[in-house]
Amino acid sequence: MQRVISYIDGFNLYFGLKSKGYRRYYWLNIQQLSRSLLKQYQTLSYTKYFTSRVSSNKQDPDKSKRQAAYIEAVETLHDCSIYFGHYLSKKVVCHNCGSSWRTHEEKMTDVNIAIELMTDAFNNRFDTALLLSGDSDLTGPVKSVRDLFPNKRIIVAFPPNRHSKQLQMAANAFFTIGRKKIADSQFSDIVKKADGFRLARPTSWR
Numbered sequence: 001m002q003r004v005i006s007y008i009d010g011f012n013l014y015f016g017l018k019s020k021g022y023r024r025y026y027w028l029n030i031q032q033l034s035r036s037l038l039k040q041y042q043t044l045s046y047t048k049y050f051t052s053r054v055s056s057n058k059q060d061p062d063k064s065k066r067q068a069a070y071i072e073a074v075e076t077l078h079d080c081s082i083y084f085g086h087y088l089s090k091k092v093v094c095h096n097c098g099s100s101w102r103t104h105e106e107k108m109t110d111v112n113i114a115i116e117l118m119t120d121a122f123n124n125r126f127d128t129a130l131l132l133s134g135d136s137d138l139t140g141p142v143k144s145v146r147d148l149f150p151n152k153r154i155i156v157a158f159p160p161n162r163h164s165k166q167l168q169m170a171a172n173a174f175f176t177i178g179r180k181k182i183a184d185s186q187f188s189d190i191v192k193k194a195d196g197f198r199l200a201r202p203t204s205w206r
Contacts (some may be wrong), residue, residue: 001042002039002043002127002128003043003045003125003126003128004034004038004042004043004044004127004128004130005045005047005048005120005125005126005130006034006046006047006129006131007048007050007113007116007117007131007132007133008030008034008047008048008049008050008132009050009109009110009113009133009138010050010052011051011052011109012133012134012135012162013028013030013132013133013159013162015159015162016134016158016159016160016161017159017160017182019161020161022160022179022182025183025186026070026202026205027070027187027201028185028187029073029185029187030047030074030077030080030132031044031047031077031079032185033132033181033185034130034132036181036184036185037130037181042128045125046081047079047081048081048116049074049080049083050082050084050085050112051071051082051085051109052084053084054067062202062204066202066204069199073191076193076199083109083112085108085112109135110135113133113138113141114138114141117129117131117145117154118145121145121148121149127153128152128154129145129154130155131154131155131156131157131171132159133156133162133167134156134158134159134164134167135162136165136167139166139167139170142154142156142167142171153172153173154170155171155175156168156174157174157175157176158175159177160176160177160179160182187201189201
């Protein structure tokens, strides 16, 4: 069997789902989704999920609570690790009118994915890497792995409404994840942790 490791760009996937109005699919079992994307001759060796902690705000006071529940659900999966970057607030100023507003920017996810991808290739931990992202910043790492390890394949699975022509051209193959794959890869409404604590799907995600 061909060994596969999946590398999941959490925010790219989340914003892809959000752009399609797929809130009811946020309670996503990323490992089940990864397995559903494999060929019959492939086996999922490991799942790596990359994200950043978010903060709540006045408009959405439960944002961090929902994310924390989801992260704890992901932590119940075997052969799965979570890698955290930073989610930073920054001030943006319009050069034309001078008005300003605050926005948020995720840092480190592309770097973390690149490091894990290269390290796993160097240590021969996969035959195929399944990259769930549409971030063009990952084009360089994908090209480097393919140049250094020509016998290894990198397949890009674009989240809904997320696409990069550069990433598409750098990979061995690519496709877009369909709605049914996502709908069929949901956690149970209640996820039980090893200590018996029960995690519930957030009400607004039902």
